[in-house]
Amino acid sequence: MAFSSSFSSSCSVSSNAATVAHSSKKNSCNSGCHHHPFSSSSHISFPGAFLQRSSIPRIGCVPVLGRRQSSYAHIYSPVAVLLHEEPEGKTSLPKGNMWSIHKFGGTCVGTSERIKNVADIIVNDDSERKLVVVSAMSKVTDMMYDLIDKARSRDDSYILALDAVLEKHKLTAMDLLDGNDLASFLSRLHDDINNLKAMLRAIYIAGHATDSFSDFVVGHGELWSAQLLSSVVRKHGVECNWMDTRDVLIVNPTNSNQVDPDFLESERRLERWFSHNSSKTIIATGFIASTPQNIPTTLKRDGSDFSAAIMGALFKARQVTIWTDVDGVYSADPRKVSEAVILRTLSYQEAWEMSYFGANVLHPRTIIPVMRYDIPIVIRNIFNLSAPGTKICRLPDENGDCQQLESLVKGFATIDNLALVNVEGTGMAGVPGTASGIFSAVKDVGANVIMISQASSEHSVCFAVPEKEVNSVAEALQSRFRQALDAGRLSQVEVIRNCSILAAVGQKMASTPGVSATLFNALAKANINVRAIAQGCSEYNITVVLKREDCIRALRAVHSRFYLSKTTIAMGIIGPGLIGSTLLDQLRDQAGILKEEFNIDLRVMGITGSRTMILSDLGIDLSRWRELQKEKGQMADLDKFVQHVHGNHFIPNTVLVDCTADTNVASHYYEWLRKGIHVITPNKKANSGPLDKYLKLRALQRQSYTHYFYEATVGAGLPIISTLRGLLETGDKILRIEGIFSGTLSYIFNNFIEKRAFSEVVAEAKQAGYTEPDPRDDLSGTDVARKVIILARESGLKLELEDIPVQSLVPEPLRASASAEEFMQQLPQFDQQMAKNRQDAEAAGEVLRYVGVVDVVNRIGRVELRRYKNDHPFAQLSGSDNIIAFTTSRYKEQPLIVRGPGAGAQVTAGGIFSDILRLASYLGAPS
Numbered sequence: 001m002a003f004s005s006s007f008s009s010s011c012s013v014s015s016n017a018a019t020v021a022h023s024s025k026k027n028s029c030n031s032g033c034h035h036h037p038f039s040s041s042s043h044i045s046f047p048g049a050f051l052q053r054s055s056i057p058r059i060g061c062v063p064v065l066g067r068r069q070s071s072y073a074h075i076y077s078p079v080a081v082l083l084h085e086e087p088e089g090k091t092s093l094p095k096g097n098m099w100s101i102h103k104f105g106g107t108c109v110g111t112s113e114r115i116k117n118v119a120d121i122i123v124n125d126d127s128e129r130k131l132v133v134v135s136a137m138s139k140v141t142d143m144m145y146d147l148i149d150k151a152r153s154r155d156d157s158y159i160l161a162l163d164a165v166l167e168k169h170k171l172t173a174m175d176l177l178d179g180n181d182l183a184s185f186l187s188r189l190h191d192d193i194n195n196l197k198a199m200l201r202a203i204y205i206a207g208h209a210t211d212s213f214s215d216f217v218v219g220h221g222e223l224w225s226a227q228l229l230s231s232v233v234r235k236h237g238v239e240c241n242w243m244d245t246r247d248v249l250i251v252n253p254t255n256s257n258q259v260d261p262d263f264l265e266s267e268r269r270l271e272r273w274f275s276h277n278s279s280k281t282i283i284a285t286g287f288i289a290s291t292p293q294n295i296p297t298t299l300k301r302d303g304s305d306f307s308a309a310i311m312g313a314l315f316k317a318r319q320v321t322i323w324t325d326v327d328g329v330y331s332a333d334p335r336k337v338s339e340a341v342i343l344r345t346l347s348y349q350e351a352w353e354m355s356y357f358g359a360n361v362l363h364p365r366t367i368i369p370v371m372r373y374d375i376p377i378v379i380r381n382i383f384n385l386s387a388p389g390t391k392i393c394r395l396p397d398e399n400g401d402c403q404q405l406e407s408l409v410k411g412f413a414t415i416d417n418l419a420l421v422n423v424e425g426t427g428m429a430g431v432p433g434t435a436s437g438i439f440s441a442v443k444d445v446g447a448n449v450i451m452i453s454q455a456s457s458e459h460s461v462c463f464a465v466p467e468k469e470v471n472s473v474a475e476a477l478q479s480r481f482r483q484a485l486d487a488g489r490l491s492q493v494e495v496i497r498n499c500s501i502l503a504a505v506g507q508k509m510a511s512t513p514g515v516s517a518t519l520f521n522a523l524a525k526a527n528i529n530v531r532a533i534a535q536g537c538s539e540y541n542i543t544v545v546l547k548r549e550d551c552i553r554a555l556r557a558v559h560s561r562f563y564l565s566k567t568t569i570a571m572g573i574i575g576p577g578l579i580g581s582t583l584l585d586q587l588r589d590q591a592g593i594l595k596e597e598f599n600i601d602l603r604v605m606g607i608t609g610s611r612t613m614i615l616s617d618l619g620i621d622l623s624r625w626r627e628l629q630k631e632k633g634q635m636a637d638l639d640k641f642v643q644h645v646h647g648n649h650f651i652p653n654t655v656l657v658d659c660t661a662d663t664n665v666a667s668h669y670y671e672w673l674r675k676g677i678h679v680i681t682p683n684k685k686a687n688s689g690p691l692d693k694y695l696k697l698r699a700l701q702r703q704s705y706t707h708y709f710y711e712a713t714v715g716a717g718l719p720i721i722s723t724l725r726g727l728l729e730t731g732d733k734i735l736r737i738e739g740i741f742s743g744t745l746s747y748i749f750n751n752f753i754e755k756r757a758f759s760e761v762v763a764e765a766k767q768a769g770y771t772e773p774d775p776r777d778d779l780s781g782t783d784v785a786r787k788v789i790i791l792a793r794e795s796g797l798k799l800e801l802e803d804i805p806v807q808s809l810v811p812e813p814l815r816a817s818a819s820a821e822e823f824m825q826q827l828p829q830f831d832q833q834m835a836k837n838r839q840d841a842e843a844a845g846e847v848l849r850y851v852g853v854v855d856v857v858n859r860i861g862r863v864e865l866r867r868y869k870n871d872h873p874f875a876q877l878s879g880s881d882n883i884i885a886f887t888t889s890r891y892k893e894q895p896l897i898v899r900g901p902g903a904g905a906q907v908t909a910g911g912i913f914s915d916i917l918r919l920a921s922y923l924g925a926p927s
């Protein structure tokens with residue numbers, strides 16, 4: 001390789017020279033700046049020279065490249081590092097409570113203004129001594145990784161991207177610093193950038209970057225932010241040193257993309273560092289460290305939290321405060337669950353579980369170092385200093401105001417982009433070593449197993465790995481178990497992609513019965529299928545694997561179930577006619593109270609008529625829905641509407657409210673229920689339609705946790721269906737249901753008295769708006785027959801609408817009249833017959849009533865004009881009242897009677913509304 005030899009020939013000179021020059025520079029500046037091997041590099045030098053960082057005096061050859069960097073593996077840097085042994089212990093390192101550690105995340109130091117703000121916080125902290133760990137300015141680490149990617153893929157634009165990095169820091173420095181401070185920062189920045197340029201060029205030529213090269217490059221963000229911040233703090237007149245933590249933190253790489261701190265060696269180096277830099281305020285780089293061979297490395301993405309925790313342990317500090325951009329640890333990722341609440345306290349175990357399972361507010365390795373010394377971690381929001389934050393400690397105090405709610409499940413976290421691997425076969429049971437065979441194969445391909453589950457039948461072992469690793473895992477298993485697969489002892493190695501993990505975390509879940517029942521219940525109610533489950537015996541965590549597309553809905557559903565957020569229901573209203581619009585107005589008036597007092601958050605995500613619809617992502621402003629429909633209405637499309645209401649947001653529960661009388665809309669209920677959408681309706685068409693369809697619908701409803709409520713189909717808002725259900729479910733036997741089910745016909749017969757003509761009363765009812773536009777629709781009795789069939793089926797009778805004999809009150813010759821007007825004109829010709837009926841009844845001390853009857857004993861139903869004694873409850877009605885009498889085994893002598901207004905928009909909408917609230921309570925709203 002031509003270029004490697006030319007590299008090595010130039011390197012011995014430049015790196016040596018640089019190292020020597022550098023060691024003399026070291027004592028003149030505070031710290032880390034001494035390690036950059038050459039100050040200007042228009043030529044390319046051997047990359048190893050950058051990586052060799054020796055604060056331990058030695059002479060010799062050091063392998064500069066990691067074990068895995070095969071292309072360079074044979075190259076040794078002839079870097080001769082000769083430093084004199086420094087006199088130990090100029091100032092010994094004080095440890096303990098006098099130290100407080102702060103860590104400021106990238107967003108906290110994202111701009112010059114923010115850096116100033118951080119400096120103020122540091123200066124105002126009245127701890128005796130403080131060490132501040134700082135991340136790179138936000139986005140900078142990503143930019144640095146991007147440089148490597150670009151150079152590695154031989155994309156020239158890495159040069160421009162590097163310029164952008166330079167520019168960002170230069171501008172920030174110019175904002176913050178002046179005079180010598182600015183000049184010396186800029187000079188180091190330029191040196192660094194030149195070195196990076198050379199290194200990236202080498203990566204570009206090689207088309208390859210080793211981990212060590214990458215770590216060296218990406219760590220610069222922290223070097224710059226720490227220097228900037230320390231200069232700003234010094235401007236406040238506070239004596240302060242900055243620490244290049246590559247001089248102090250020594251870590252051993254592991255093969256799982258993690259590093260293990262070497263505390264003893266780090267402590268030794270810290271003591272040495274402190275002996276030369278003994279100020280009471282130290283600004284340290286987060287994220288970066290060195291290997292025992294002094295090769296720069298990192299603590300991996302988001303590792304600055306870990307840096308702070310290691311520092312906390314090394315100093316035995318009083319507290320580690322992690323400053324970030326949220327008020328603390330939330331019960332779930334606030335980007336996914338807008339109702340998530342801040343947890344006041346967490347135990348170390350809980351915090352660890354939360355962070356391990358993807359709550360990226362804290363790096364998962366942060367807990368262990370501080371836990372060893374009982375050092376509390378406090379997470380605080382730099383943008384909201386009044387928020388107390390979350391305290392993570394051994395025994396959280398019990399006085400947080402949400403303690404009751406927090407006590408069982410503290411929070412939820414999710415991990416995406418997983419695949420499940422399922423190894424299955426009858427030959428596994430009782431055979432020792434299968435699990436070890438599986439997991440050693442997985443280990444051999446370097447995959448990280450996130451969760452394991454094996455049922456005690458030992459029939460299958462299933463585990464989750466990152467999706468990008470699943471192919472190699474599956475291949476490794478196929479080849480490892482080839483023989484067993486061929487022989488049929490194992491039936492398959494199955495891969496299920498597109499999975500996510502949802503974890504519930506809480507120390508008190510341990511030994512509390514019912515937590516997992518509640519969790520799974522919430523998932524079932526949101527119609528979410530669970531693919532695998534794991535709960536360790538520590539019981540701090542219950543983990544479920546789900547389809548990725550269900551994950552956020554699942555998170556919302558379980559979160560709200562544990563009362564951490566309101567019971568939120570996404571609603572779609574179909575048919576904003578008289579009843580629909582009355583319902584919307586009722587919802588508008590009541591929504592606030594429901595939210596405040598009952599924790600029920602009803603959000604109308606869409607309203608559709610037959611021509612136009614309006615959709616919203618957050619919920620339609622119900623005080624303006626009529627205007628919105630005019631201004632923003634789009635062409636109605638039922639499929640699109642349903643898709644929007646059910647799928648376009650994070651609300652776990654969806655209900656469609658069908659306020660039409662349309663057969664086509666009703667024909668979709670089955671499909672909606674199957675998708676997990678609840679359905680509420682006053683529309684009688686589905687329940688009185690073909691029997692087989694009705695039975696399928698009810699069977700589906702019984703099997704699933706999806707609800708179908710239709711109280712308003714009979715008697716509007718009167719509790720008729722629910723009364724009947726209550727009787728049946730408590731074991732009563734229904735004998736007969738008889739009632740006046742039509743408000744219109746009730747009105748007509750209640751007023752068909754004395755000398756009045758039947759046609760006159762019908763005209764009056766029509767005038768008052770009690771009838772359908774064509775009164776024949778009421779007088780024909782079909783509507784009553786539909787109600788009879790609904791109650792008959794509810795009582796267990798398998799009847800079709802055609803099985804119900806209906807006595808129509810429309811005289812035979814008028815059934816074919818062309819229009820409603822003609823009908824009304826001709827109706828008086830038939831008054832005589834009806835008048836005679838009434839007279840006969842009156843003579844016998846009776847009245848006429850138009851009723852529906854479900855004769856459960858004889859398994860029949862009918863609709864007819866009947867006569868009732870003057871003292872019968874049916875004879876006592878007024879207005880458009882409905883009355884329904886249930887004769888049952890328990891209510892045999894005296895029927896159970898429900899009576900009240902059974903028609904009209906207000907009461908019908910009220911009936912629908914109460915179904916909606918029933919749904920909310922089924923879904924977990926407090927009752």
Ligand code: ADP
Binds near residue numbers: 324334335
């Ligand atoms: P920093 O740069 O300060 O280290 P991070 O982006 O690493 O900040 O972590 C903070 C972010 O973590 C928050 O902005 C938040 O969006 C996200 N996060 C995810 N889960 C949670 C949770 N359960 N609680 C708080 N924040 C969370």
Ligand code: ASP
Binds near residue numbers: 106141142302304
């Ligand atoms: N700057 C590093 C990163 O973005 C480390 C950190 O901020 O925690 O990953």
Ligand code: MG
Binds near residue numbers: 105302362
């Ligand atoms: Mg972070």
